[in-house]
Amino acid sequence: MSASPVPPTPPPGPRSARPNVAVTLDGEEVLAFPGETVLALARRLGVPIPTLCQLDGVSVYGGCRLCVVEVEGEHRLPLACATEVSADMEVRSTSAELRDHRRRIVALLFAEGSHVCAACVASGACELQDLATETGVDHVPYELTFPSHEVDASHPFFVLDRDRCVLCTRCVRVCDEIEGAHVWDIAQRGSDARLIAGMDQPWGEVASCTSCGKCVAACPTGALYHQGTASGERRPDPGLIAFLADARAGVWEPRDNGAVSQPRDAAGPHEQGTTP
Amino acid sequence: MGKLIDLDAMRDAELAARSRRTHRALVCSSTGCLSAGAAGVRAALVAEIEAADRADTLQVVPTGCPGLCSRGPLVQVEPRTGPATLYAEVDPDGARSIVRDHLLGDRTGDQATTEVAVVPADLPFFAHQTKVVLANAGRIDPDRLEDYVAAGGYRALYDTLTTMTPEQALTAVERSGLRGRGGAGYPTGRKWRLLAEAPGDHKVVVANGDEGDPGAFMDRTIMDSDPHRVLEGLVIAAYATGAERGYIYVRAEYPLAIERLERAIRAAKRSRLLGKGVLGTDLSFDVQVRVGAGAFVCGEETALMASIEGRRGLPQLRPPYPTERGLWGEPTMINNVETLANIPAILGNGPEWFAAMGTAESPGTKVFALAGSLMTTGLIEVPMGISLRTIVEDMAGGIAGGRRFKAAQTGGPSGGCIPERFLDTPVDYEHLRALGSMMGSGGLVVIDDTVNMPEFARFYMAFCRDESCGKCVPCRVGTVQLHALLDRICNGQGRRRDLQHLESLCRTVQVTSLCGLGQSAPNPVVSTLEHFRDEYEALLVEEPVPSAVVTGDAS
Numbered sequence: 001m002s003a004s005p006v007p008p009t010p011p012p013g014p015r016s017a018r019p020n021v022a023v024t025l026d027g028e029e030v031l032a033f034p035g036e037t038v039l040a041l042a043r044r045l046g047v048p049i050p051t052l053c054q055l056d057g058v059s060v061y062g063g064c065r066l067c068v069v070e071v072e073g074e075h076r077l078p079l080a081c082a083t084e085v086s087a088d089m090e091v092r093s094t095s096a097e098l099r100d101h102r103r104r105i106v107a108l109l110f111a112e113g114s115h116v117c118a119a120c121v122a123s124g125a126c127e128l129q130d131l132a133t134e135t136g137v138d139h140v141p142y143e144l145t146f147p148s149h150e151v152d153a154s155h156p157f158f159v160l161d162r163d164r165c166v167l168c169t170r171c172v173r174v175c176d177e178i179e180g181a182h183v184w185d186i187a188q189r190g191s192d193a194r195l196i197a198g199m200d201q202p203w204g205e206v207a208s209c210t211s212c213g214k215c216v217a218a219c220p221t222g223a224l225y226h227q228g229t230a231s232g233e234r235r236p237d238p239g240l241i242a243f244l245a246d247a248r249a250g251v252w253e254p255r256d257n258g259a260v261s262q263p264r265d266a267a268g269p270h271e272q273g274t275t276p
Numbered sequence: 277m278g279k280l281i282d283l284d285a286m287r288d289a290e291l292a293a294r295s296r297r298t299h300r301a302l303v304c305s306s307t308g309c310l311s312a313g314a315a316g317v318r319a320a321l322v323a324e325i326e327a328a329d330r331a332d333t334l335q336v337v338p339t340g341c342p343g344l345c346s347r348g349p350l351v352q353v354e355p356r357t358g359p360a361t362l363y364a365e366v367d368p369d370g371a372r373s374i375v376r377d378h379l380l381g382d383r384t385g386d387q388a389t390t391e392v393a394v395v396p397a398d399l400p401f402f403a404h405q406t407k408v409v410l411a412n413a414g415r416i417d418p419d420r421l422e423d424y425v426a427a428g429g430y431r432a433l434y435d436t437l438t439t440m441t442p443e444q445a446l447t448a449v450e451r452s453g454l455r456g457r458g459g460a461g462y463p464t465g466r467k468w469r470l471l472a473e474a475p476g477d478h479k480v481v482v483a484n485g486d487e488g489d490p491g492a493f494m495d496r497t498i499m500d501s502d503p504h505r506v507l508e509g510l511v512i513a514a515y516a517t518g519a520e521r522g523y524i525y526v527r528a529e530y531p532l533a534i535e536r537l538e539r540a541i542r543a544a545k546r547s548r549l550l551g552k553g554v555l556g557t558d559l560s561f562d563v564q565v566r567v568g569a570g571a572f573v574c575g576e577e578t579a580l581m582a583s584i585e586g587r588r589g590l591p592q593l594r595p596p597y598p599t600e601r602g603l604w605g606e607p608t609m610i611n612n613v614e615t616l617a618n619i620p621a622i623l624g625n626g627p628e629w630f631a632a633m634g635t636a637e638s639p640g641t642k643v644f645a646l647a648g649s650l651m652t653t654g655l656i657e658v659p660m661g662i663s664l665r666t667i668v669e670d671m672a673g674g675i676a677g678g679r680r681f682k683a684a685q686t687g688g689p690s691g692g693c694i695p696e697r698f699l700d701t702p703v704d705y706e707h708l709r710a711l712g713s714m715m716g717s718g719g720l721v722v723i724d725d726t727v728n729m730p731e732f733a734r735f736y737m738a739f740c741r742d743e744s745c746g747k748c749v750p751c752r753v754g755t756v757q758l759h760a761l762l763d764r765i766c767n768g769q770g771r772r773r774d775l776q777h778l779e780s781l782c783r784t785v786q787v788t789s790l791c792g793l794g795q796s797a798p799n800p801v802v803s804t805l806e807h808f809r810d811e812y813e814a815l816l817v818e819e820p821v822p823s824a825v826v827t828g829d830a831s
Contacts, residue, residue: 060593062748063749063790065748065749065788068787068788076787104781104784105784105788108749108753108754112749112752142757143760143761166749167752185588186746189745190741190742190745190756191752191753
């Protein structure tokens with residue numbers, strides 16, 4: 001590998017432009033960067049829009065459908081993560097109907113998997129758990145399917161528990177797009193769809209796995225975790241993937257919390273109300 | 277490079293050969309009749325004619341589908357002059373008697389044989405039809421280019437390439453008002469223009485033959501009865517839009533259509549109707565058949581493209597639309613097989629001729645596959661705007677077994693149920709959508725009063741659940757839960773709140789799913805709830821009295 005004499009120029013986009021696109025977000029006139037997604041705009045302004053499959057640093061998937069928003073003049077509900085702002089766009093990030101849809105989608109995920117928080121490594125640091133709190137899912141009105149897939153603990157460092165997998169494909173995309181190993185993919189379809197390693201092998205036997213752990217960092221739930229962690233011991237690193245993607249693109253910026261990120265349990269919504 | 281075809285010479289030679297025959301026996305060799313034993317019928321006809329040493333004057337021709345599928349195997353006997361006779365439910369013995377009494381004897385028409393049923397020529401099933409797309413179905417041997425050319429085939433392509441600019445061809449399609457026959461009814465000309473105006477040097481056109489609705493077999497019949505018509509439409513599309521490659525995506529469940537399309541492509545290449553320098557012009561265009569792998573969702577255009585590229589057939593987010601970034605990043609246009617099969621007729625007869633058929637908003641004809649509790653099932657092509665009642669009561673002869681009509685399901689698992697009081701509705705895109713159903717690709721399943729509507733809805737929900745690709749949560753999990761709710765209601769265990777959850781979840785799955793499969797999966801439930809709500813209510817059980825109340829009363 002030879003070092004490039006000229007530092008790569010940052011790609012065009014939000015970083016190199018000024019916010020100059022007038023957009024209405026929840027009734028307020030705001031300025032967006034050209035090419036910015038509705039989700040990026042909302043996050044920059046602190047407007048909460050729930051997401052699950054979206055992960056900064058990897059491609060847009062559009063599978064969880066939680067970030068649906070209402071856009072004036074659109075008869076469908078566009079996804080905030082996949083919709084770029086345009087001039088004079090009027091976006092509503094929330095409404096009674098959107099809240100209902102998001103609550104039902106989260107409840108569907110709980111009905112599909114086997115999500116027992118008390119016994120899960122991710123409890124307290126789980127995006128699905130947070131989503132339940134944010135969307136107000138305090139019970140599941142649908143039939144629980146109680147899947148019982150085998151746990152794959154064949155990897156020396158990591159474990160895959162498919163019963164907790166929400167099929168967001170964040171691990172698939174991280175491994176393919178950033179690590180370049182493409183260890184993960186989805187096999188089968190519909191309710192039979194499941195995460196597989198390699199050619200549907202035990203994870204530990206997949207020669208292409210570099211044991212980099214990015215998939216574990218990308219997992220929103222406790223489906224992928226480090227060997228030896230017990231209930232509630234997961235320490236997520238939410239900015240890691242975006243940091244790595246930026247580094248690869250040559251946009252080298254210091255991370256908000258320094259080189260080592262903080263577990264977000266200090267301010268996570270799941271902590272609210274638990275302190276006496 | 278093959279030899280340049282001379283259309284006139286080929287047609288004249290074919291018609292001259294035909295004039296040497298006294299009779300031609302056209303044996304339906306489309307999928308339906310073949311499964312009913314048409315191959316044996318054809319063999320019996322050939323053997324009997326050879327035994328009589330009359331193979332020089334009597335010809336047996338395997339053809340596509342004349343449409344009367346429920347009465348197959350079908351044999352049409354066509355004398356050199358005069359009306360043809362259509363025999364139904366022919367078996368090998370019947371075939372031999374047709375040869376003895378009709379072909380070798382001198383009796384014709386209704387008196388020809390007593391052993392085989394003759395379909396009257398004025399049967400309402402045929403009388404209401406206008407055959408454009410199916411003009412050759414049942415008339416020509418789909419495996420012979422000569423037959424297609426003798427029926428006027430490739431003439432529209434020749435005239436288009438030699439007398440029109442691409443822009444003129446495109447304008448003709450726009451002016452015809454043709455709308456996509458795959459279901460959504462998007463104006464075909466507008467789609468063509470999007471591709472024509474898209475920047476790029478390697479544009480692609482795709483014929484979508486991944487027909488997957490239960491009970492639908494329009495596209496299959498078009499492909500296995502008249503494959504050259506699809507090819508001709510595709511080449512004209514390539515000329516008008518500047519595409520250099522084409523694909524015909526056919527589901528693996530249609531082996532006959534695949535075989536005939538591939539044979540047609542080989543024949544067309546040999547005659548320079550495809551390849552470099554089509555018909556001696558500058559147009560270069562190649563076509564390949566791509567076979568699906570058994571997934572309903574691959575009829576959705578982004579999933580179809582993923583499948584052609586060899587990836588998992590998952591729908592992708594739009595935009596970008598295929599005309600912006602399609603197959604391998606190139607601008608791509610996907611047209612349904614029936615849409616493309618209309619193109620040669622539109623270019624050949626002019627857009628005004630086409631626009632004069634059907635209704636102002638939905639011009640032309642539509643092929644429907646009639647299935648379900650009808651006296652006569654099969655394939656029909658009718659002008660748009662015809663009433664459902666005409667189709668169900670006149671053409672199909674009403675309901676079989678003395679039962680009553682209950683509902684017509686159009687659009688397959690994406691469509692809705694239309695009850696009796698809307699039977700006079702004209703069949704076109706807007707009217708069906710207003711009824712909570714849709715045109716769909718043309719499946720028309722009629723059910724009688726023995727069918728329980730919640731169970732009917734459950735059947736379609738099971739189909740969608742099994743066919744969901746699993747990418748998006750509302751469809752992957754929502755269809756499982758909708759099916760579970762329907763199951764509970766059908767089994768007499770449903771409570772009122774289950775019905776409420778059913779309705780609210782239908783709404784969420786409709787508006788939040790990624791692609792058309794999920795967005796339309798609840799339609800059978802929603803439309804049966806709208807028109808047959810009492811049947812759901814009748815199955816509900818009372819809420820149990822909360823135990824606390826019981827305790828309170830007892831103490």
